Amino acid sequence: MLHKVRGVVSLKEGAPVELTDILVPDPGPGEALVAVQACGVCHTDLAYRDGEINDQFPFLLGHEAAGVVESVGDGVTDVEPGDFVVLNWRAVCGRCRACKRGEQQYCFDTHNARQPMTLEDGTPLSPALGIGAFADKTLVAAGQCTKVDPDVEPDVAGLLGCGAMAGIGAAINTAPVRRGDTVAVIGCGGVGSAAIAGAEIAGARRIIAVDVDPRKLNWAGRFGATDLVNARHGDPVEAIRAFTDGFGADVVVDAVGRPETYRQAFYARDLAGTVVLVGVPSPEATLELPLLDVFGRGGALKSSWYGDCLPSRDFPMLVDLHQQGRIDLEEFVTERIAVDQVETAFTKMNAGEVLRSVVMFR
Template sequence: MPQHVHGVISRAKDAPVELTTIVVPDPGPGEAVVKIQACGVCQTDHHYVAGGVGDDFPYLLGHEAAGVVEAVGPGVTEVAPGDYVVLNWRAVCGQCRACAKGKPWYCFNTHNATQKMTLLDGTELSPALGIGAFAEKTLVAAGQCTKVDPAVPPQVAGLVGCGVMAGIGAAINTGEVTRGESVAVIGCGGVGDAAIAGAALAGATTVIAVDVEDRKLEWAKKFGATHTINSRETDPVARIRELTGGFGADLVIDAAGLAQTYRQAFEARDLAGRVVLVGVPAPGTEITLPLDEVFGRGGSLKSAWYGDCLPSRDFPMLVDLYLQGRLNLDDFVSETVGLGDVEEAFAKMLRGDVLRSVVVLADA
């Protein structure tokens, strides 16, 4: 029968978030109910609050989560009750033209649960990124559940489900970093620091962190940055070229998503170098680039969609790297908070006081 649990919702644009009771239905065909143990507070959740994603209020917030499968619906074979999972927001269909080409990480028909979670009065909720994990339990498509080793603590496992995967994937999957290359990352929040960690994992020997805050640059060193640039004080393009023999970086990752930072990334790459955009631009952001330079520099300009990841392949890999001591996930967690602390966590995030706040459920 349907369950009543606590969850954090956004009722209207820019309104304070609210901890309230939500109704989670029994899982139908292809669905699963997951008991949430931890969920990261991500910038994307605040985009929903600010109306930057749409106006399908009320939203059930939270998406960067780990937990345990409680129940599954008919026909589910991917997971079973008791499985420890990280939730993903790209449950691949296996049938669209991207999947048919053998590139399921580009799946154009990803899916979510068919049924809706609701408020007590029957108002339907829109779960953030099809997940809605600032809640004691949530309903998702079974394909959104990725089994991982239960030895990894939920407060770090959940981060693999969004920000960490987006950043590491931008470096390794989209940017295709190889041994001995130089990489510059502009914007050193959670996604940018994950991109730095990914570049270091892949064997980059020069990893340059660029940000406007010294505190964030210090954080970046923990994840593998070999050099830092405060772009308020130093021209980042000139300095990146100086650090790379005058040529520019093999790969520049824009984790800020601003017109200014993208232009810097474009100008700071070497001939035949790559630019990867992983920071999410504000709607309507425009940029003008000299077409002769686009041609003359060669290389590639790419966007990273969720780090071009395949959750079933990449999530367990990142968890294994963490358990082997090769991937620093612990330092992404600045603090752990409760469900009732999400509004304050958003404020800290917007001020840049934290790398990641993580909501940990009381009985996790």
């Protein structure tokens, strides 16, 4: 059976997205059909629209989502119809060398649904990050569904599907930030603000937020930053050192992903400190650092992919922390919008006016 639903589709590079009818099949073996309740508008969706990920148009956009399992295919045992789930884009295989050594968060063979969702004329759609959740329903691999407490609001829970988890995980999983550490975060959009929230959860004693936009610095303060640095008004490296007794921070998170911000992160850390790159670089970006400085400063240079998260472990934990009032995921939601307002949300995102616009389907 095919389900005819509304979906936000990018047909051509750089062209405005369109809300159109799409066809979603019933789940096959190992798959789940999910009725989407909420989906955040992430910068990655805009990158798909603009051809910055690949050229496999048309794309069905949306991936930062929560909803209810409607049906499952043969062999699915971990979720069942009626389960409230957050969707993730890294369904682990359980068989690769990373999984076999107990490091499923680094799975080298993650997978998605095998059946395509299509336009009405049968043209296959490429779902963003293997999810495609700017739609009333989407088809995913069952392993992409993580059950969480159904009492949490879907617009809040869905944020864990990408940006919030990437930033929080960069702090608590990748770094990891330790109690009493000093932390600096360069770039205070959605991912950077989440890294600040993660550093606070981990017990950092000082959290220094760096950006060039006063609005983003204001957001950073709401998530737990103790010190704010506007990089337009001076050298952020010197500012971070000034806030850390001249030494530099124990952990510096680069949530921008540009060569210049990475160099700032590298030199703003203490000796034997840690740099975490969580901002996604452009394909043409290159980095030059004196190799003697890399050797002489010691420490660790790490990349964080999806916050090195294991969804089955981290999503329920963060929902619990939100419900206990220890992390306010609601703060990430700037506005709730209808599914036909995604293109407008992209414009607001580019202008730095929102942390997250969230599409509501109910």
